[in-house]
Amino acid sequence: MTDFNRKEHWENIYQTKSLHEVSWYQPSPFTSLEFINELEISKEAKIIDVGGGDSFLVDQLLKNGYRKVSVLDISAKAIIRAKKRLGNMADKVEWIEADAAEYSPDTQYDFWHDRAAFHFLTQEDEIRHYTQTAYDSINAGGYLLVGTFSTNGPTKCSGIEISQYSESRLVERFSKFNHIKCQIVDHITPSGGVQNFIFCLFQKP
Numbered sequence: 001m002t003d004f005n006r007k008e009h010w011e012n013i014y015q016t017k018s019l020h021e022v023s024w025y026q027p028s029p030f031t032s033l034e035f036i037n038e039l040e041i042s043k044e045a046k047i048i049d050v051g052g053g054d055s056f057l058v059d060q061l062l063k064n065g066y067r068k069v070s071v072l073d074i075s076a077k078a079i080i081r082a083k084k085r086l087g088n089m090a091d092k093v094e095w096i097e098a099d100a101a102e103y104s105p106d107t108q109y110d111f112w113h114d115r116a117a118f119h120f121l122t123q124e125d126e127i128r129h130y131t132q133t134a135y136d137s138i139n140a141g142g143y144l145l146v147g148t149f150s151t152n153g154p155t156k157c158s159g160i161e162i163s164q165y166s167e168s169r170l171v172e173r174f175s176k177f178n179h180i181k182c183q184i185v186d187h188i189t190p191s192g193g194v195q196n197f198i199f200c201l202f203q204k205p
């Protein structure tokens with residue numbers, strides 16, 4: 001993987017595939033929204049969607065009254081697509097073009113969300129950077145919700161290797177956090193395939 005250029009890979013995906021063509025397309029990010037609703041996250045909460053791409057989570061958060069929302073993605077093209085879709089509402093969002101494997105925010109969040117981005121990190125140093133950064137960048141009492149392919153899920157996504165996770169592996173990776181709960185969810189891709197995900201919720205002590 002030494003010659004692999006992660007940014008180029010993702011820019012190419014967003015250049016060549018439409019919103020509905022990508023396997024992770026979800027018209028409504030219902031699992032994430034269920035967690036957020038259940039926790040009754042304050043509308044004042046600072047929320048970051050890491051590897052948000054052009055997901056509809058940001059649309060839903062704005063619609064539900066959240067006003068301190070950031071979306072981080074390695075792909076400028078993904079961000080441009082999401083901004084275009086949101087129109088004027090895009091100005092209410094902080095957009096961060098960065099690689100989560102090396103980026104460290106200079107602010108603290110109350111809710112850190114990641115659906116299908118963390119699992120692309122396969123190198124130990126990058127995984128450690130991510131988990132430590134998440135810990136350092138979440139306020140005490142704040143939450144982290146991470147959704148990855150489970151051990152029954154695919155071993156690759158968009159042609160590249162991913163790390164599969166069981167509940168115990170995710171809990172081990174985010175061991176500085178208090179583990180609240182995990183949920184197994186089948187995602188149905190636009191072509192009708194089934195991808196088994198695990199979503200785990202953690203709270204920073």
Ligand SMILES: C[S@@+](CC[C@H](N)C(=O)[O-])C[C@H]1O[C@@H](n2cnc3c(N)ncnc32)[C@H](O)[C@@H]1O
Pocket residue numbers: 006010024025026050051052053054055056072073074075078098099100101114115116117120157
């Ligand atoms: C499978 S897609 C999921 C997109 C979105 N979270 C969703 O649920 O629809 C993975 C996303 O993570 C982004 N990504 C992959 N690796 C990343 C990294 N190291 N840092 C930031 N973003 C990354 C990709 O550009 C892509 O938008």
